[in-house]
Amino acid sequence: MKWSGIALLALSAVAQAAVSARDGDGHELTLDKPAARIVSLVPHATELLFAAGAGSKVVAAVDYSDHPEAAKKLPRVGGYTGFSLEAVLRQQPDLVVAWKDGGTPREVERLRRMGIPVFISHPLQPDDIAAEIVKLGKLAGTEAAANRAAAQYRQRFAELRQRYAAKPKVKVFYQLSQTPIFTISGKSYIDSLIRVCGGVNVFGELAVPAPQVSTAAVVAAQPQAIIAGDDATLAMWQSWRSVPAVAKGALYALPGDEISIPGPRLADGAAALCGRLDAARRQLGLTAN
Template sequence: MKRLCLVAFGMMIAIASAQAQITLRDDSGQELRLAHPARRIVTLSPHATELLFAAGAGARVIASVDFSDYPPEAKRLPRVGGYETLDVERIVALKPDLVVAWGSGNPPAVVDQLRGLGLPLFVSEPRSLDDVATSLQILGKLAGAESSANRAAANFRQRAAEIRSRYSTRPPVRVFYQVWDQPLMTVNDAHLISKVLNLCGGINVFASLSALVPTVDVEAVLAADPEVIIGSEEAGARSDALNAWRRWPRLAATKRGNIFQMPPDIMVRHAPRILDAAQIVCDLLEHARANRPAQP
């Protein structure tokens, strides 16, 4: 009888262990296996930090990169460098059981190096609003916070649907989104920023370019003649970059006073606050519609 109980107990342990194991593919298509939910997570981008905190797993994040400043608790995390200048030795010394990398932001060679050192690594690269919700769920699962992550994802999807139903069928507005001024950079239709513009009834004038974050010239912007120009505060802080467009009075955005700055961070981080950015963009495009000249 005692032997039978031991066998049964061993089977229960084996079943519980199997249930705790996690196997999935990250946003780069690589398979990741964890023996148990992660307890020591290092994030290599501000957006990954925000996603984990929003998923209810912030207590398991032990370090991040420069500019990981939201929520406020994230400011107290130890740093492992910048997202492009990562300190591999520091990351390894922290003994993480999960590293969350940024697909288009971290140097590929460093990501490969970390993976080669045997660190469990998940590449995060949300490209749509639904990807943000899915990322919440996946990271929540990896960190053992599925219930709170699923709630956060459901709330995000509901809010996105409400914004979409309110604005996506409004008259279209042609938009140039300025990521940076020197060189002049924008986004194509695969970028999440472009998806936000679409959500609000905006049309990205450079949607068809092949690069995710392409470089363009002033002449191309003038030829596209956007009705609205939007940039982040960082992009407008250097030599008053956004206001420089006012030198072309025939440009539709200049003529109608539709040159706008966005608050920093929320538009460029692929995390739940992107919907705060979406609401601001939708309001700006409504303003631009109201600025249209009356039809004869």
């Protein structure tokens, strides 16, 4: 009995040991013990936490945190434009996960001054998703589940890269909105997905992640495939028959948030995008070398 008691105490000490992870801002965050009450201030972080096996520890989230299904039942503390400091404090969190580009730096800094640990999520590329799943799993004490989820995610991308590496390149215009026309540059993670699928982003060289472009610029770029979120957006190009994508009927809707939210479902979004570009190859009559 004596040795059993000592062993249990040792195991308990290990379970309560301090945990550390470097966040998306480059700050090393250390908790005295794994977080038990976590508030997520951005939908993609909610998905990352659930993927990391920490869903039962998430006590509140923001609007549009609706995946997985259990996330819909969480109390709301705000939305994209901001959060209620009082609502967050009522949850007595021992970890808050915020977004670098969330537009609430002052409120986040106030949380820090109150002694509440904040992890900044800032996935810029598809591989960052897996890395953040692992880090959040470490902070939540769910490393085994997080490592499994990250490995599965990485494997799916490895398979996509292998499958499409030798495919003929397709010049792609990825349209975010209709009026005005916004697209993505090489600074967007969606550009990485296009490259995984064997595509070339026609506006990849622009300076900002989501640049505004003109109709004339799109026509001049001569994309071979146009991807947008819905058919209504694609319809605006039907009269531009000088564009190869229009002439060949390579206009594809890619609805849903799998590709628009930088979370674990990004692998699903990438697979769907790759399918659209393969369809474009068939429309264009392209064959592998």
